[in-house]
Amino acid sequence: MTVRAGSAVDAATAVIFATFMALMSQFARVTQPEARPPTAFGLALLVVCGLALALRRRNPLFTFTLAVGTAVAYLGWRFAGWPIYLGAFAGLLALVSGVTAVRVWVPFATVGGVAMAVATGPPEGWQPAPMITIAVVWAAVTVLAARATQVRRKLAEEEAAGRVVEERLRIARELHDVLSHSLATISLQAGVGLHLVDDRPEQAREALQAIRQVSNDALAQARAALSVVRGPSEESRQAPPALADLGALVTSVRGAGLGVDLAVDLGSRAIPDVISATAYRIVQEALTNVMRHAGPGARARTHVGTVDGWLEIDVTDDGIGAAVPGRSPGHGLHGLAERARAVGGELQAGPASGGGFTLHARLPLGAER
Structure with missing residues (x-):
């Protein structure tokens, strides 16, 4: 109000x-x-x-x-x-x-x-009786009102503190997803450039150009995330990445050397903005994990579609990342699970039965849920 x-x-x-x-x-x-x-x-x-x-x-x-x-x-x-x-x-x-x-x-x-x-x-x-009665009632109302006000203000402060913590976690997730993906891509592209710099300098140049583009995109997204702390600005009004940007994401990942198959089947269903942005981040972080952990020669398969009022996301790979002993879920998977729960969805991830790693998420689309 x-x-x-x-x-x-x-x-x-x-x-x-x-x-x-x-x-x-x-x-x-x-x-x-x-x-x-x-x-x-x-x-x-x-x-x-x-x-x-x-x-x-x-x-x-x-x-x-x-x-x-x-x-x-x-x-x-x-x-x-x-x-x-x-x-x-x-x-x-x-x-x-x-x-x-x-x-x-x-x-x-x-x-x-x-x-x-x-x-x-x-x-x-x-008239002592009514005078004393008014004085006592007045004092009682004052004490009760003061106590109620104190409790109300404490609850308001706790709620405000909770919103601050939630916003910090949201910014942390945004920065993690942006930087993790960008740095993984840059690392792969740098490796390609170093390998080709002597024999095929033109391809090494392409790798350097890709690194520059990924770096610029990462800086822009990081500034947009941090601009929320500084207050409204032109950067903070930029639309977050959405499902429509998955094609560009996959192109960037393929340029880094990872084979990716992408299938998106949304039909005519309109996807809410918050669900679309969350889905993009889930796919982005899943592909980042494949680049970082699946090993050379791995291939990822990504499918996004709607089923009975839910947006279903599946990302699988045939790499060796899940077989590395002692490896536990990192901050990325925890962040993705938090993202999914924040919009009423759920996320599961773990080793695939035939090898590799699989991630499945489902996010509610609204009225049909």
Whole structure:
């Protein structure tokens, strides 16, 4: 909810509350026959007390002062009393929940409580019972409101901290996926260039050009990921990679020397942007793992398709990476599993039955799930 929308809700609530207190004052005198009949001045005090709540977000201290001040004046004139207490206590809640500094709101709440208790007694004479009752209720409401506000603020802080951690993890995953793939490609291309630099310099030049292109793409994607920390910018508004970019990804991987078969069968189904971006990252990291671990001569097969409201992703290879003893899933696979779970999907990866490595992920497409 925006600040403007919140202010509109507060204004509407204040009008309804003021109207309610003004109407109830006509019936309050039935239980207080000795009270002064409501007059235009008394109704004006009730309305002002209620309307003070319209400013509870912008200036809770002023709201409290205005609400309690009009309530004390109303009681001092001996108008029928109970509706005005609602306005005073509403002002108290606005003060305690809206002012964070305890050293500020405690003195105001104390003075307000004393003023309300005193105004309940005169001018016919001191009335200890109602005065003590108002003082006790006022103190109890203050303590409960302070406790509730403290809990609410703590939960808000924990939620904000959780969002920060989640955003850090998201940026870390983005950087890992971008840098891991790019560095693996650069490493393979550099190896090709070193091998060919003497005998076939033209092909070595092509490898160097590929390294330059991969490096530039990696820098652009890294800047886009980090720009979120610095704030909105032209880079942060760049669209993330999606399924439509798989062709370029596979071309880059093939240029690095890895054989890749790609099959994409989406039919006419529209793929949500977040699912499309997640699917791209999964394929990217899976192919990166093949380049890093499958060994020379390995070949990867990638299939992306839709099945019963799910986007299915399969990446398999015939390499030797899964057979290396002592190798445990790295940060990449953990990051991919987190990506899949973040959008409501699941991911499984491990050695294939006939050798090599296989990765399977399924991501929900929405309403058909």
